[in-house]
Structures are given as C-alpha cells and as structure tokens.
Amino acid sequence: MTYLKSRRFIGAAFTAITMLSITRTITSNGDLTSTVTIAQALVFASPIALAGLAGIWAERAGVINIGLEGMMILGTFGAGWAGWQWGVWAGVLAGVIFGAIGGLLLAVAAVTFGVDQIIAGTAINLLALGLTKFLAIVLFTDAPGGGQAQSPPIKGDIPTFTIDSIVEPLTSLHETGIFFISDLAGILAGLFYNLSLLTIITFLLFAMTSYLLWKTAFGLRLRSAGENPWAADSLGVKVVQFKYAAVVFSGMLAGLGGAYLSIASTIYRNGNTAGRGFIGLATMIFGDWRPGGTAAGALMFGYIDTLRLIDTGNQNVKGLILLGAIILFAIGGLMLRKAKRNSAIGFLLLGSVMIGAYFSATSFPPEVAQVAPYITTLLVLATASQNLRPPAADGIPYRKGDNH
C-alpha cells in the first residue's frame, strides 16, 4: 500500500515537472520554475493549505465548515493584536486561540443545537468580519504605527531557513536551462530557500493529520462520526465529543492559517484573508477530503498567485496559459485511452482554444491568472465529482438517539 502510494506520488511529481519543463522550454521563461518562484509559492500556499486542512478535520467529523473564512479572519486579527504587543509567537498563539473560539461557536450552533451547518458557518463569517473591524478601530487607531484598519507591525520574525550548500549549486544548475534537470533543480532549491518555520509546521500538521485520521483508532472514531454517527454511537463512540474536538481543532488550524497571513504581511489588515477560507474549502473538495490532494490544490493556488504577482515582463500569465493547455491535452489523451470520448473531446477542444490564445496574443492581462485557479477548481469538480467521495454524513445534523 505505502509502496503503491509513494509510486503514485513520484509519478505525479514526475508528470508535473515534465509539463512545467515543457512549458518553460517553449516560453523560455526561467521564472516559471525558479528558486524564488517556488519559495514564494510555498508562502502563498501555506495559509490556503491550513484552511483546507481545517476543512478536512471538520468535515471528516461530519460538520461542513463554511465558517473557515471567519475563523481565518479571527486568526489574522489575533496574530496582529498579540504579535504587535508581545512578539510574533504570541501572535501565532493568539491566532490559534481566536480561531478556536470561532470553531467552538460553530460547534455549539451546529453540534449542540443542530442548526443547519452552512447557515451557522455563514453567521460566523459575518460575526467575525464585524467583530474584527470593530476591534481594529478600538484597539489600533491610537496605537503607534497602527490605523483604523490595520495593526501596528508585528514584533519579531519567524525564523526562516536557507540551506546555502543546497540552494546555491541547485540554483546554478537551474540557470543552465537543461530540460527537466534544470526545473527539478529550481524546484528543489525553492524548498530550501527562505523556508519559514511556519511552513515546516504546516507540513508537519499535514503529516500528523494523515497519520492521526487514517492510522489510529482515534481517527477511525472521528471519521465514523462523519460517515455514520448513529452506527458509531451504537458502538460506544462519543460522537458529540469527537465532533466538538474536530470542529474546535478545525478552528485552530484556520486561525493558524490566518496568523500565517498576518505574519507574512507583518501586520493585521482588514480584508487580508480575501476569501482564502473559501479557497481552502475548494482545495479540500479538490483533494477529495484528503490531506495529499488538498495540499496539491493549495500549491496550485499558491503557484498561480505567485506567477501573477511577480510578473515583471508580462510573460508569466502567458506561460500559465500554455501550461494549462498542455495539462488539458494530457488529460484529454488519458480520457481517450480510457475510451471516455465525450470528455476527451471537451478537454482537447479547450486545450486547442488555449493553444490558439497562446500563439495569437503577445501577453495576457493579470485578470486571466486571477480567475484561473477558480476555473481550474470548477473544471476539476466538473470532471471528477463522480469520483469524489465526501464523508457520508457530512452536513447532516446529528442528535443522539435519532433514528436513521
């Protein structure tokens, strides 16, 4: 099983790097796989990944968490407020605690009172938005360096690691421009360049989740609360406690994601989350409610965001278009082999349109990259949703003793 999994992972990584490499060679745009790009993509991806992981915890226990956005907002605020006064680690802690409070609120509404979970989550988003805007004015307006909509700078830095002995040779290897090797080098170097301790923690949290939820009795019980809580209850699983624990931990993770955002921009700012809680939710669905796929989805968002924002020569978006076309052609080819003709034609057609666009335009506006991740998510959902399998009792209010 593990052997099969690691083979699949290596296969996927190999395919992804090959596609990136083809794109990089055709566009001769070294930025696509440069050390800096990859390092920055990790920074952009981590908060989204944490939100997605938060979604996994809540939904695996059967509670839909639309309130991720609100819990993330609470996290950004907590980090700004505590980080400015007592340093960056106090900020991380406060972000986690604030997120947990949001999670607790969702648990009370959705688990104890059995309110529709999407409704409860929406209410939490509203409340978090209002509360943080209000508190920002009250607490930050007269603070030195603060304002009505932002906190003073967070004190101190999260340690970052650059392993020169790895990064330098790999970066020079990247600059040679050899097919595949150069891109692999750039990506590997990016993993060891300015790597934040928080990113490492994010990675560890993913590993911990895969282990805890899928390899332990605790995880089995927690997931049973999301698959069939009535059966779980009959076997003596304390369903309500598991749901509470999962949702509160979900809030903590979302809060950590928010804290990551504030720390990355050194201040709390109103609206800094910009819908990343929702994006995290999308990556979770994209990843079939599993850590690996969720991380891949978050990396996609982070990568596209990075290319859009460091686009100096206006060529990165063009590269993305070509990359998208190559991916579509690859999927189309795969579908042909699996004899799914209609889907294959759809993909090949869409790929051809993008190739046409690539060759007919000299550059593309950044808005294309802005919407690309959302369109990709929709495409993935549209083609794969029959294969996605959410927890069976996801979103269904549970009451001990109800018949089902």
Add this chain to the structure above:
Amino acid sequence: MNLRRIGTSLIAPVIGLLFSLAITAIILVAINASVSTVLSSMWSYGTSPRAMSLMLNLATIYFLSALAVSIGFKMNLFNIGVNGQYVLGAVAAAVVASNLTLPKVASVTIAIFAAMITGALWAGIAAWLKVARGVSEVISTIMLNFIAIGIISYIIVRTGIGTETSLNVRGTKPIPESGMLRGSAFIDPGTSIYGFFFISIIIGIGYWFLLNRTRFGFDLRATGKSASAARTSGVQSNRMIYVTMFLSGAVAGLVGLPYLLGDTGTYSLQFPTDWGFTGIAIALLGRNNPLGIALGAILWAFLDISSGQLILEGVPREISTIMQGLIVIVVVISYEVVRRYQVKSEQTSVAKAMAKQEEVAAV
C-alpha cells in the same frame, strides 16, 4: 392554533434581538462607552426623515438579495452566488442602459431584463454543474463569485467598456438621465426613495404568489421538503433545479439595480460587491417568507444607517455589524430550539391522547 404559531415564530427573533442587545451592551461597557447614549443616538438619528429614506433604499437592495437566496432555500439549494450574479447583472444593465436613448419606461425595462437574464445565466452554470456533473452548488457558486469579480475587473479596467468616471475610478459609461429611475423624495425633501422600492414590493408579491398559489410553487416547496417524495409524485427534480436556479439568479441580477439606476448611474470599481451575503443572513431571519424578509431587511438597514453617526459618540459604527452577526446566530439557534420544543410538545400531547384512549378502552 394559528395565534400560537405566530407567537412561536416571533419568539425566536425577539430572543435574538434581546440577546444581541445584551452582548452589544457588554461590549460597549468594555470599551467605556455609555450604552444609553449609543442606543439613543442610534434611535434618534435612525428615525430622522433622512435616515428613514436611506434605510428604505438600502432595505430595497437587501430585500431583493434575500428574496433571491430564499427562492433557492425553499428547494434546499444554497445560492451563495448572489454576489456574482448581481454584479454581472448590474454591469450588463449599466452597459445596455448607457447605450440607449429611449423613453424612460423602455430603457428601464430593457435594463431590468438585461440584468435578470445575465443573473439567470450565471446561476444557470451552477445549475448545470449540479444536474449534469453532480457539483454541489455551494462550492460552485463561491467559485463563480470570484470568477465574476475577475471578469468585471477585466471588462472595466482593460476594455473600451470602461471609462474614467469621476474621482479617477474606472467604471461603465454613465447612464443618461432618461434611463435612470431616481424615484421621488416623499419622506425627506433632500433624499429620493429609489423607484425600485415599488418594483421590489411587486416582486415580493409575485414571489409569494408564485410559491403559494401555483402548481410550480407547490412542486418547488415539495421538492424542498422531500426530494424523494416529490420525485415519486412525478416532479422532475432536475428540471426543478434549473428553473429554481434561473429564477433565483434572475432576481439576484436585480440586486444592484436600485443603486445603479437610483444613484450612481455607472458601475464603477467601487460598486459594493457583498450584498449577496447580507441576503443570506436576511433570508435566514425572515424564514424565506416575503413579509419576514421585508422586516429583516428593514432591521438590517436600520442598523446599518442608524450607526452612521455613532463615531460622534466615539464608538465605531461597526458595532452594528457585530449586532447583525449576533442576531443571525442567536435567531437561527432559537428557531431550532423552538422547533424542537414544538415537536416535543406535539409528541407529548399525542402520547397523552393515546393514553386516554387506551384507558377508555380498558374500562
């Protein structure tokens, strides 16, 4: 019995209001503000003619948004995409109306249709994804919101449709005065009530009629209550999903129009883009009932507007957003508690009646 039903449906919002007022008071005390001053300031400004006019205008917008959401709710469809549907609808209306020189009635009618069709088509994507591809509308409409914002920023920033409007903000070409629906100032001489205020009342009545007095409305409610039962009785659920999403999107398309045709005349990059989420909250408060939604919209607008002068008392106006959030969460919880209480009391009364019968039979 009916009186009791009205009583129990009112008890939840009342509890919500009182509870949120209590927490608000605690917050105000915590920041050293006087509770009574704040409340009296909100009340005295909120009931002034000017504030009342602004409130009705805002409530018109919220009412339409909540109506759009609640059409979906009735069938257990979560249209979180009202945001995307209305911004696209507003842009479509702005583009069409700014290129027309027709009599007012014709121009406004065309703008309304443009907005409704655009909103319906955008919502239709989510319907197609749900019916044909099995994608949950909750997530697809969230994605479509982000995509809509991207499309609009592209249209306005990079194409000829956008021009420089006042204040160095890009927006659509201004709509000529003949295409506007400014309404009339019948409460405060200086503030017009949007013409759309009346249109939205008509739409509210139409909503009530459609849902409660037509075959379609019955099918829709039946599908919402039990999809499998409705299917067995011959309702085509896929068709219902399409029609419901189209309708919801069409109404959502109108949400930006009161403001567009009554005030700005242009869709600029400063046009508000989050009225859809407000609509979700108000639809919840109003329990998908047009009258309840109207009351919820007025309450919401009252809190928004009356907090406008709080800064003079040294209190951020966002206290009203906190109150709104609290009201929603507490009201939703108390609806559920009341419902459970009702179910329980019905069960006990049935059990009592049964026990009596058995006693009689035994004798």
